């Protein structure tokens with residue numbers, strides 16, 4: 001039996017997607033040479049709240065060979081140069097998510113920026129109840145390959161759960177045999193990445209994004225204050241160090257991470273000197289296609 005796609009949960013996914021489409025467009029316009037990373041991220045996160053949502057995770061600003069999990073530090077003074085800029089933004093409404101990404105090319109490599117966008121459209125064309133995730137990946141791989149680039153194969157799309165950014169199923173960025181069938185009512189993010197590098201990202205050393213692993217009693221005052229804010233405000237969703245109100249947030253996070261109360265997300269990156277581009281939409285799978293919640297209105 002098909003699920004009721006008019007239910008409250010889906011209405012909240014749609015509301016999150018609508019807010020996100022507007023914020024993505026407004027934020028992308030602000031990405032230009034000389035603009036501040038921190039101001040762009042803070043603008044997007046504030047705008048999400050003004051429009052009635054909450055950020056589902058810190059705005060990711062990935063530059064050149066970076067692919068994911070980079071976000072400004074609390075006192076970041078970096079500005080955009082002539083670079084490949086990926087913006088990845090999420091919104092939730094009462095824990096129901098939308099997730100989107102766009103590449104703004106300031107580097108003059110427009111075909112690399114175009115590859116994942118076209119791959120995503122090809123992927124969306126085949127999404128419907130019963131499609132295998134491996135078939136979606138094959139569409140993505142074929143388009144990116146046609147541009148002469150590689151898909152990033154160890155980053156994937158994913159399901160979106162309640163207060164959970166990443167759930168089953170994975171949606172691969174290449175054709176695979178062992179895919180799963182999507183069902184009507186599944187809410188999934190599809191996110192092709194393209195690169196002129198080898199197509200595999202590695203963990204860098206820097207972490208600015210964390211999420212809660214388990215609740216625990218904590219003695220240190222700043223760590224306890226940070227944990228209270230995390231449990232209350234972010235729950236199990238990722239958050240940035242710069243979002244914490246406590247002083248000495250870096251020390252607090254180090255203690256919480258050491259005790260496995262939170263875990264960090266290292267920046268994921270290709271080899272230095274390579275470029276990575278990304279495009280992402282969130283969809284609700286239907287019997288005969290899909291509804292793209294994050295589509296431009």
Ligand code: MN
Nearest residue numbers: 088099100101
């Ligand atoms: Mn994303």
Ligand code: MN
Nearest residue numbers: 099189191280
């Ligand atoms: Mn995603």
